[in-house]
Amino acid sequence: xxxxxxxxxxELLENLIQSSETLQVNDAIFQQGERFSKVYAVKSGTFKSxxxxxxxxxxxxxxxxxxxxxxxxxxxxxxxxxxxxxLDTAVLCSMDYxxxxxxCTSIPALQRQLLRLLSRDIYESYKANAExxxxxxxxxxxxxxxxxxxxxxxxxxSALSFNLAMSRQxxxxxxxxxxxxxxxxxxxxxxDGLIDxxxxxxxxxxxxxxxxxxxxxxx
Amino acid sequence: xSTPLTPSTPPPNDIEKDSQINTxxxxxxxxxxxxxxxxxxxxxxxxxxxxxVTAIPRYTSYPTAPQFSEQYSPDHxxxxxxxxxxxxxxxxxxxxxxxxxxxxxxxxxxxxxxxTQAENTQKGNHKVNQYxxxxxxxxxxxxxxxxxxxxxxQIHFGGGTPNFLNKTQLAEIVxxxxxxxxxxxxxxxxxxxxxxPRSIDGNGIVKLADIGFNRFSIGVQDFADNVQRAxxxxxxxxxxxxxxxxxxxxxxxxxxDLITGLPLQTSKSxxxxxERVVNAGVSRIAAYNFAYLPERIKAQKLINRKDIPSVxxxxxxxxxxxxxxxxxxxxxxxxxxxxxxxxxxxxxxxNNTLQRNFQGYTTNATTDLVxxxxxxxxxxxxSFAQNHTQLSNYNSAIAAGQLPIARGVTLDNDDVLRxxxxxxxxxxxxxxxxxxxWDIVEASEKVTLADYFSAELTSLERCIEDGLVEISSNSMxxxxxxxxxxxxxxxxxxAYLATNTHISPSFRSKxxxxxxxxxxxxxxxxxxx
Numbered sequence: 001x002x003x004x005x006x007x008x009x010x011e012l013l014e015n016l017i018q019s020s021e022t023l024q025v026n027d028a029i030f031q032q033g034e035r036f037s038k039v040y041a042v043k044s045g046t047f048k049s050x051x052x053x054x055x056x057x058x059x060x061x062x063x064x065x066x067x068x069x070x071x072x073x074x075x076x077x078x079x080x081x082x083x084x085x086x087l088d089t090a091v092l093c094s095m096d097y098x099x100x101x102x103x104c105t106s107i108p109a110l111q112r113q114l115l116r117l118l119s120r121d122i123y124e125s126y127k128a129n130a131e132x133x134x135x136x137x138x139x140x141x142x143x144x145x146x147x148x149x150x151x152x153x154x155x156x157x158s159a160l161s162f163n164l165a166m167s168r169q170x171x172x173x174x175x176x177x178x179x180x181x182x183x184x185x186x187x188x189x190x191x192d193g194l195i196d197x198x199x200x201x202x203x204x205x206x207x208x209x210x211x212x213x214x215x216x217x218x219x
Numbered sequence: 220x221s222t223p224l225t226p227s228t229p230p231p232n233d234i235e236k237d238s239q240i241n242t243x244x245x246x247x248x249x250x251x252x253x254x255x256x257x258x259x260x261x262x263x264x265x266x267x268x269x270x271x272v273t274a275i276p277r278y279t280s281y282p283t284a285p286q287f288s289e290q291y292s293p294d295h296x297x298x299x300x301x302x303x304x305x306x307x308x309x310x311x312x313x314x315x316x317x318x319x320x321x322x323x324x325x326x327x328x329x330x331x332x333x334x335t336q337a338e339n340t341q342k343g344n345h346k347v348n349q350y351x352x353x354x355x356x357x358x359x360x361x362x363x364x365x366x367x368x369x370x371x372x373q374i375h376f377g378g379g380t381p382n383f384l385n386k387t388q389l390a391e392i393v394x395x396x397x398x399x400x401x402x403x404x405x406x407x408x409x410x411x412x413x414x415x416p417r418s419i420d421g422n423g424i425v426k427l428a429d430i431g432f433n434r435f436s437i438g439v440q441d442f443a444d445n446v447q448r449a450x451x452x453x454x455x456x457x458x459x460x461x462x463x464x465x466x467x468x469x470x471x472x473x474x475x476d477l478i479t480g481l482p483l484q485t486s487k488s489x490x491x492x493x494e495r496v497v498n499a500g501v502s503r504i505a506a507y508n509f510a511y512l513p514e515r516i517k518a519q520k521l522i523n524r525k526d527i528p529s530v531x532x533x534x535x536x537x538x539x540x541x542x543x544x545x546x547x548x549x550x551x552x553x554x555x556x557x558x559x560x561x562x563x564x565x566x567x568x569x570n571n572t573l574q575r576n577f578q579g580y581t582t583n584a585t586t587d588l589v590x591x592x593x594x595x596x597x598x599x600x601x602s603f604a605q606n607h608t609q610l611s612n613y614n615s616a617i618a619a620g621q622l623p624i625a626r627g628v629t630l631d632n633d634d635v636l637r638x639x640x641x642x643x644x645x646x647x648x649x650x651x652x653x654x655x656x657w658d659i660v661e662a663s664e665k666v667t668l669a670d671y672f673s674a675e676l677t678s679l680e681r682c683i684e685d686g687l688v689e690i691s692s693n694s695m696x697x698x699x700x701x702x703x704x705x706x707x708x709x710x711x712x713x714a715y716l717a718t719n720t721h722i723s724p725s726f727r728s729k730x731x732x733x734x735x736x737x738x739x740x741x742x743x744x745x746x747x748x
Contacts, residue, residue: 198658200306201658
């Protein structure tokens with residue numbers, strides 16, 4: 001627990017956590033439109049959030065990795081804005097939002113941390129909107145891999161070697177590409193020595209090269 | 220050596236060789252070229268042969284065909300096809316077309332076949348025309364299950380007797396495949412066919428090449444008259460050699476199938492057959508060991524038991540085959556397969572790209588296999604599925620507009636890991652044991668193959684003493700001698716063999732518990748904030 005919260009505060013916090021729950025592939029945590037009540041933390045596994053649009057098409061809005069929180073976007077509309085499902089066998093724990101806010105009033109450090117997280121999400125989403133506007137397909141995919149790498153590293157996992165639990169359809173939907181393009185680009189990255197990919201396991205062989213690609217206008 | 224050299228009762232797994240695999244064996248012409256292999260023949264001590272004479276599956280699949288269940292439905296197959304499209308870099312496809320018809324019954328044959336006396340004339344005959352229509356419909360059905368970027372890189376026609384179909388029928392099927400699937404570049408696309416040389420001539424081969432066939436596998440078995448009569452497959456030597464020559468004209472990949480251990484065969488008579496085949500310059504030779512199992516394969520009841528060569532004679536024939544082919548410059552691929560060094564399979568063994576599937580050894584990078592026609596087997600990484608074997612059942616499924624799938628099996632991660640190492644043992648001379656399990660299966664624990672299979676590797680101690688294999692924590696190296704005993708070593712990793720008591724009962728009784736995995740990934744809620 002960061003930010004020097006006293007031991008008793010941690011105990012309070014852990015009391016809030018309802019016991020963890022194991023989900024199987026495709027099990028949903030909540031459905032789009034369901035009333036917001038809890039936030040969730042991923043203990044292990046990967047989750048996918050997606051929205052169904054007016055035409056009935058699915059758009060993947062986010063992937064959630066171990067150590068990340070799910071459901072914060074429900075605070076404002078008071079409903080969950082997406083459906084979130086497990087992509088592999090996953091473990092999750094939940095916390096009642098009202099109790100969490102109450103606890104925040106007595107632990108300022110917790111409140112600051114929560115606000116930081118919310119701000120980070122807003123920041124990331126602005127950044128992504130600005131970048132994706134004129135990014136090529138290759139740049140979008142490179143920055144997606146880069147983003148996962150950063151997030152894994154932040155949580156103490158390897159930044160250069162990780163599993164992708166999502167299908168190529170999911171990645172394609174998330175990035176606004178076709179599945180065929182995602183596969184073609186992964187093949188190209190592999191051929192160019194930027195990554196190694198075996199099955200679902202990705203190895204970033206040349207993180208500098210990936211970054212250069214993201215920065216370069218003609219990626 | 221391989222399957223039953225003795226006519227004693229083999230375990231049920233042997234059914235696989237006899238009724239499932241041979242239906243699709245063909246391309247099984249492979250080269251297990253040993254980098255350090257000399258062309259001079261190896262000495263195989265007879266005691267070693269004796270010790271390893273047991274009935275063992277051929278491992279063209281793992282789990283083997285007896286594990287296929289009728290619980291497996293067309294819906295399971297559709298779902299597997301969908302997940303195969305969803306992987307990050309979907310595999311290419313290969314297509315197997317089964318043609319069950321034969322003009323007459325060969326007494327040794329355990330394949331799925333239908334003996335059809337009626338001539339298949341230019342207009343075809345009713346039964347055959349109906350089957351071709353059903354094949355076309357099945358090709359349509361299957362093609363809708365795969366995404367546009369799944370390239371088809373290999374097509375193979377097996378039987379039965381594929382050249383029972385006339386040129387028009389074969390062309391129609393190939394054209395339908397081409398219009399429904401996305402074919403790979405012409406330089407990479409293999410279109411192969413098994414040929415019965417009794418019902419085709421040199422001209423016929425040229426016509427097949429015009430349709431697009433570029434690989435030929437020709438059934439010879441044995442040139443000796445008395446052997447041919449004893450198995451009811453009389454084929455003129457001159458005519459057969461003419462067909463081989465014509466195929467060699469139009470293709471740089473011609474395989475010949477031979478069978479050792481047939482009734483009345485002697486090492487002397489078989490030496491003649493070998494000499495003719497070698498002189499014909501074919502690039503690949505498969506010399507199968509005849510499995511005499513009259514209790515299981517009805518056709519074999521027509522063989523006179525006293526005509527079967529003794530175990531000693533059979534070993535001598537196997538030995539003559541080996542030394543003749545090695546001295547003639549062929550390289551040993553593994554099991555009963557040989558190829559010339561310039562052949563693509565020999566090259567594949569050298570480059571570690573050799574693969575094994577229902578069609579035997581192949582040079583193709585791992586593909587998902589789509590099998591159409593009665594009894595045909597389809598393969599995904601996580602599943603096998605087999606079509607109805609009976610023609611009538613196959614026809615009625617198609618008439619009802621259904622995928623004609625009768626049985627199959629879905630693999631879990633443990634199965635896939637075992638399939639991986641068994642495939643490596645069947646196809647490679649050096650196996651990397653430091654590879655991680657998560658390079659091979661999804662979301663599994665990250666352990667090295669050396670650790671995952673420590674009990675199985677320990678069980679190979681006898682094989683190490685016998686000089687078949689060298690094992691370190693980094694790798695498993697199969698010796699030139701060991702290349703003749705690949706199946707025996709592979710079988711130590713087969714969790715479905717009841718005799719493999721070194722494999723933990725939880726795997727033998729099947730289905731691992733996913734909750735015991737991935738504990739290291741768990742984080743506390745407080746760390747999430």
